[in-house]
Amino acid sequence: MKKQNLDGFIVPHDDEYQNEYIPAYAERLMWATGFSGSAGAAIIMQDQAVMLTDGRYTLQVREQTDASFFSYADITETSPDAWLLENASKATRIGYDPMLHTLTSVKRLKAAASQIGFDLVAVSQNPIDLAWTDQPSAPQTPIQAHDLKYAGKSSNEKRHEIATVIRKAGADAALITAPPSLAWLFNIRGHDVARSPLPLGRALLDKDGNATLFVAPEKVGNELPGILGDDVDIRSDAEVTSALMKLGKSKTSIAVDPALAPSKYIDDLREAGATIVELTDPCAVPRASKNETEIEGARSAHIRDGAAVTQFLYWLDTEAQSGEIDEITAAMKLEEIRSQSDDLRDLSFDTISGAGSNGAICHYKVSTESNIKLGKNTLYLVDSGGQYYDGTTDITRTVPIGQASEEMCDRFTRVLKGHIALAQMKFPTGTTGHQLDAIARKPLWDVGLDYDHGTGHGVGSFLGVHEGPQRIAKAPNSQALKPGMILSNEPGFYKAGEFGIRIENLIVVTPPTPVKGGEREMMEFETITLAPINLDLVMVELLTAEERDWLNQYHTRVRQTLGPLISADIKGWFENATRQI
CATH class of the missing domain: 3.40.350.10 (Creatinase/prolidase N-terminal domain)
Incomplete structure (x- = not known):
């Protein structure tokens, strides 16, 4: 400096x-x-x-x-x-x-x-x-095509849809800088980012649907140019600045997202003479609004993932009850079980494996220094997910190790009530996640409690586990929820120094449908995560009849859907874990 x-x-x-x-x-x-x-x-x-x-x-x-x-x-x-x-x-x-x-x-x-x-x-x-003298090198992992059977829509079709948006914005081309949008637009995936199958690069998309993809040459195999076709020119990522300068000298009008594009690129364009059109990433909402192929893929991925998580919950309810298992061992056990599926490509994020007081750290990351045992009479919080070609998963479960206290059960039940309230919501077109956030918090607010994170984030389709622009949070958000958007439903409670609780399922926004006797069509959430919610922590007397019905119906669905995938040796435990209350 x-x-x-x-x-x-x-x-x-x-x-x-x-x-x-x-x-x-x-x-x-x-x-x-x-x-x-x-x-x-x-x-x-x-x-x-x-x-x-x-x-x-x-x-x-x-x-x-x-x-x-x-x-x-x-x-x-x-x-x-x-x-x-x-x-x-x-x-x-x-x-x-x-x-x-x-x-x-x-x-x-x-x-x-x-x-x-x-x-x-x-x-x-x-x-x-x-x-930083020993700074690692930038990743150079190969780019892979994302098969149409998972993407549901060709890159050519996507590019021409986005080109229409560019023309309507009055621009000649758009600079695409967000890797998730790059991956979605060209139906490609990579390994440049940990836990997210993202290829790092940039793209210029013309208003006619033709595009230039800028990526490191080392990432491009012999098959990629043929897969992308003649309408996509693949160039080195080192050529981005020169390409922008050329467009600027031609007095081209370029659409950029001011919240995503590096300010250097915009400075370069302006200096060269380009007209800047500020436009929110035109790929963001189409990417978030999953097509039916992607939704069906997400359902399938969650069934396989749910079976693995259920096997892990059985392990937690048996072997891990000894009080001698530590957080790292538990996280590794879960990854081992998930890895038994040939479909698993990676975890979707580093597993949050929080025992006792560490569970009170919302986004705790276990290390050899912080690692503790899943001690007796404590709570264990595990937040994890997997990356599959057909979908990205994210699930949190909280389980007792030994005997939970009355306070733990009360807080767990209130978190569950908030989770159920959000899962059951009906809402009209134009509703934002910001408008729904308080619904999940009310059971905690009723007794003077709260949590300091959002209630829900968007989730990609074999992309990032955290995906915008949709979210459910206290912070204002102008993005309306749209059919096909996948979000998490994850209220929680955290008592610093003692325990943490979170219950998380993924939900997908359904198309609007008529309500009997109503005047407006309403959208709803379909819960796609399937795994038992711990019933030993539930204070049944705090649940309404409607909440009990939801929980019983959810567990019936879990039992019926996952039953064929559950090994015979844990069938008895599984039946009890999904019992009616």
């Missing part, structure tokens, strides 16, 4: 693609601070530093970073620009890497700089990259 004449430098968790889970070479925030969470930022000044994270990581960030160097703030309340407004002084030079910041974030930073009078400096070389 001193060599670059910088008084401060902003270190986001983000990589050059705005991925949630990022390749090892892009873990700049973790290298600089020790924090391994999937969201956050640091601002490092010459005389002070701050860690900015959200409520999911309040405990984790303090455990992983040194408080003698860092102060802490909630990024939802204190964004980087807000912190700089309070802490940066006039005439200081604050650096940022324009490949890691979007146009939207840079606009906010520039507004703060203008108000205070500090200089915001776009660096050509990231000081962390210069200091």
Whole structure:
């Protein structure tokens, strides 16, 4: 920083693609601070530093970073620009890497700089990259075609649909920078990002449906050009900037998503003379609104995955009751069971295996330092998922090890009531997840309790386990829920230092249908995750008759659907785990 004449430098968790889970070479925030969470930022000044994270990581960030160097703030309340407004002084030079910041974030930073009078400096070389002497190389894994039997729609059809959106926006072409959209648009997958089958690259999609795909040449096999066809030109990712400059000199109108595109690309386009059309990623909503092939694939993937999770729940209810099994062993056992399926391609994220007090850390990541045993008379929370060609899964179950306390059972039942309330919702076209969030929280709010994470996130189709733009959360979200969108339903409760509870199933938005006697058609949620919900933690007296009916019907469906896949030696346990209450 001193060599670059910088008084401060902003270190986001983000990589050059705005991925949630990022390749090892892009873990700049973790290298600089020790924090391994999937969201956050640091601002490092010459005389002070701050860690900015959200409520999911309040405990984790303090455990992983040194408080003698860092102060802490909630990024939802204190964004980087807000912190700089309070802490940066006039005439200081604050650096940022324009490949890691979007146009939207840079606009906010520039507004703060203008108000205070500090200089915001776009660096050509990231000081962390210069200091990180053993930084891993960028991944060069081969790109694979995603078969039409899983995708349900050809790349050619998708490209022409998105081209219509580009034309309506008044642009000549669109710059696609988000790897999930790249994967969806071209029906390709990769292995560049841990736990997500994403190929890193960029694309330019013309308003006529032709496209240029920019990826590292090492990733392109002999078959890919033929699969994509003559309307897709494959070039090296090193040519992105020159291609943008050429378009700019031609006075082309380029659509970019200001919340996703690196600000450097937009600066390059403007400098070359292009007209910028700000357009939300045109692939995002079509990608999130799964077609019938993708929905049926998700159902199938969840049946196979549910059978594996059920086998693991049996293991938890028997061998793991000894109190001698630790979190790492449990996570490895679950992965071993899942891996018995030849269809499993990868986990969809690192398993959250939280025993006792570690379960109270919402997005806990077990390590050899934090690893503890599933002790007697505690709760164990396991949040996990798998990647399959036909779908991505994500499921959380909470189980007792030994005897659960009355408080644990009360909290579990309230979480279950919220889960059921959301699962049963009917809602009209145009409803957002923000409008539904409180429904899942009410049973906890009734007794003065809450949780500090969203109730639901979008899930991809053999893509990221966290997918936008749909979500169910307190934070405002203008994206209406649409048929085919897959989301999680995961209310929870966490008592710091003692235990955590979460119940998570995936749900898919159904098409609107008439309601008898009603005036408007309503959409609903179809629950596609199938595995027992622990009944030993349920206080039946706290459930209404309607809630009991939902739970009984859910377990009947679990028993009927998974029964043929359950091994004979656990049939008795399985019948009891899905019994009527």
